[in-house]
Amino acid sequence: MTVDPYGDERLVELYDEDNSAGADHEYFLKLADGAKKVVDFGCGTGLLTRAFAQPGRVVIGVDPSATMLGYARRQPGAEAVTWIDGDADAVAPAGDADLVVSSGNTMMHISTGDLPWVLEKLAAALKAGGVLSFETRNPAARAWEQWGPDATYGERDTPIGHLKEWMEVTEVDNGRVVFDAHNVFEDGVDTVLTTTLYFRTAGELRTQLEKAGFGKIDLYAGWHEQPLADDSRLFVVRATKAG
Ligand SMILES: C[S@@+](CC[C@H](N)C(=O)[O-])C[C@H]1O[C@@H](n2cnc3c(N)ncnc32)[C@H](O)[C@@H]1O
Known part of the structure; x- marks a missing residue:
């Protein structure tokens, strides 16, 4: 699936x-x-x-x-x-x-x-x-090491409102990297999109x-x-x- x-x-x-x-x-x-x-x-x-x-x-x-x-x-x-x-x-x-x-x-x-x-x-x-x-x-460049909340946190105004966003890696296993992308619009709801990437x-x-x-x-x-x-x-x- x-x-x-x-x-x-x-x-x-x-x-x-x-x-x-x-x-x-x-x-x-x-x-x-x-x-x-x-x-x-x-x-x-x-x-x-x-x-x-x-x-x-x-x-x-x-x-x-x-x-x-x-x-x-x-x-x-x-x-x-x-x-x-x-x-x-x-x-x-x-x-x-x-x-x-x-x-x-x-x-x-x-x-x-x-x-x-x-x-x-x-x-x-x-x-x-x-x-x-x-x-x-x-994989040798280890990009996921830059995908922590502190390094990726940002706020910006978008055509659909103010957005706070950051990333958080939750798993690293032999080239398989799982991370959450957090997105908070003005309604305060944290929409979390989980992605798995294979390096x-x-x-x-x-x-x-x-x-x-x-x-x-x-x-x-x-x-x-x-x-x-x-x-x-x-x-x-x-x-x-x-x-
Ligand atoms: C980062 S986006 C890239 C979209 C576009 N190619 C671009 O350059 O902007 C990754 C895309 O891969 C698609 N995707 C995820 N899993 C897939 C799969 N198993 N087969 C084909 N496409 C997939 C997603 O739906 C998404 O649209």
Whole structure:
């Protein structure tokens, strides 16, 4: 079962403001140059998904969060995208996509047990030579150590009122990190969204991608193809389906 940590309408309304288009979007959009079919896996609010849309290109956005996808469907330009409620099981194994992307660390939501079949499903959506690309955080950089209440506490005025917010990590176990995101609007109610993320090493990523049928696997330390270092914060993954 997929638990929806994005189930609060007010927070989904703020999501795009907090996660605006940046170098990540530029990178994924450039990868789509010449693509006739693009699948955005875990598309969320669809900000990037809608940017892929252009005449002659099929764009599909898939996400299991009804709240996220509901928001995506209401945005200007949403009609240019086919939106699908669901997880990787809902991605058609059509073998004709040029590109599958998964932005915003979505692949970190996939559990260790699910990763093999999820990658196989994404591979099955692609044509031979098609590309899967996503980013994921490097466990060696231990980002979760910065996610305590003191370091993350903030207050701000939003279009839907004053918000106090902070994070608290509740479990760390061999790359599996569970944290609570606390959100208190003016009504004083603490809306707690619990998320589990899976941090994977470069070696683990390569092994799983190879098993799923990807041939050439490139990992970079950022959106401009920076070479990996031991303490790279991010892995930007680009895997090509074997022919
Ligand atoms: C941080 S958001 C990223 C959304 C979007 N890709 C972006 O870049 O803004 C993570 C997304 O992953 C989705 N997600 C969580 N579990 C998933 C799963 N098992 N399969 C596909 N998507 C999932 C969530 O619903 C959420 O929309």
